[in-house]
Amino acid sequence: MKLLSFVGAALGIVGAFAQQCNRDIECLTSHAQITFIGQILSKDTSNVKNYSATVKPLCNMYGNGGSITQEEFSRGTITIGGFGNHAGGSCEATISNVNDIDIFFVHVNNTVISGGVRTFGLYDPCYGAFKNETNSYVELTKYAVKNNYIPNGISCPVIQKQADGISIDGTTYPNPVSLDETNDSTNVSLDEVPNDASKAIVMTTSAFVILASLLQLLF
Numbered sequence: 713m714k715l716l717s718f719v720g721a722a723l724g725i726v727g728a729f730a731q732q733c734n735r736d737i738e739c740l741t742s743h744a745q746i747t748f749i750g751q752i753l754s755k756d757t758s759n760v761k762n763y764s765a766t767v768k769p770l771c772n773m774y775g776n777g778g779s780i781t782q783e784e785f786s787r788g789t790i791t792i793g794g795f796g797n798h799a800g801g802s803c804e805a806t807i808s809n810v811n812d813i814d815i816f817f818v819h820v821n822n823t824v825i826s827g828g829v830r831t832f833g834l835y836d837p838c839y840g841a842f843k844n845e846t847n848s849y850v851e852l853t854k855y856a857v858k859n860n861y862i863p864n865g866i867s868c869p870v871i872q873k874q875a876d877g878i879s880i881d882g883t884t885y886p887n888p889v890s891l892d893e894t895n896d897s898t899n900v901s902l903d904e905v906p907n908d909a910s911k912a913i914v915m916t917t918s919a920f921v922i923l924a925s926l927l928q929l930l931f
Contacts, residue, residue, distance in 0.1 A: 735839060737815075737851050744817035744835035747774040747852070748865070749844055751813050753789060762798040765807055766791055767816065771865035773852050778820055784830070785866050792818055794834035795841075805840030814841035815848060853880050 733739035741747045750767040757763050768788050769780040784790055797804040808814050817835040824830055834840060842848050853869045856862075857878060863869055872879040877886045 740817045745819040762796045764793040771868035803838035807841045813844040
C-alpha cells in the first residue's frame with residue numbers, strides 16, 4: 713500500500729505537468745512539438761480506452777523542434793495514437809468524426825531510418841484533437857503570425873497583413889501583432905529543441921526523477 717501511494721503521488725505529478733495547458737490553444741501550441749491541421753481518415757476504436765487514428769495532414773501551423781514532412785504530406789496519411797480515456801478516467805482525449813478536419817498537438821513517437829514511417833502521439837493525453845472551428849482556427853493562425861511562423865503544407869490559411877489587422881482567408885480580424893516587424897519565419901529543424909519544448913521535457917524528466925527517489929526510500 714505504501715508503494716502504491718508513492719507511485720500514485722509521482723504519477724500525479726507527471727499528470728500535472730502534462731495538463732498544464734488545459735484547453736488553452738496558445739499554451740498547447742507553444743509546448744507541443746508539432747501543431748498541425750489534418751483531416752480524419754479513420755479511427756480504430758476497438759479499444760475505446762486507448763486508440764489511434766489515421767489523419768491526412770493538411771498544414772503545419774507551428775513547430776517546436778519538428779514539422780510534418782513533405783514526404784508525409786505527399787503520402788497523405790499519418791498515424792496518431794493516444795486517444796481515449798486511458799489517462800485514469802479523469803479526462804478523455806477525443807477526436808471528431810471521420811472526414812472532419814481537426815487541430816492536432818502532437819510529438820513524434822519514434823525516430824526512423826531513411827524511408828521509414830514515423831508515428832505520432834498526443835502532446836497532452838487529457839486533450840485530444842480540437843475541432844477546426846473558426847475561433848480556434850483564427851486564434852491558431854494569429855499565434856503563428858505573431859511568432860513569425862509561416863504555415864506550410866498542402867492546404868493552409870491564406871494570410872495577409874493589413875494596416876487595420878490581419879486577413880485570414882479573405883476575412884480581416886483585429887491583430888495585436890506589430891505589422892512593422894519583418895522577422896524571418898520560424899521553421900525549426902527536427903534536430904532542434906527550442907526553449908518551450910525543452911521546458912516540457914525537463915518538467916517530465918523531473919517527475920520521473922521524483923518517482924525514482926521515492927522508490928529508493930522503499931528499498
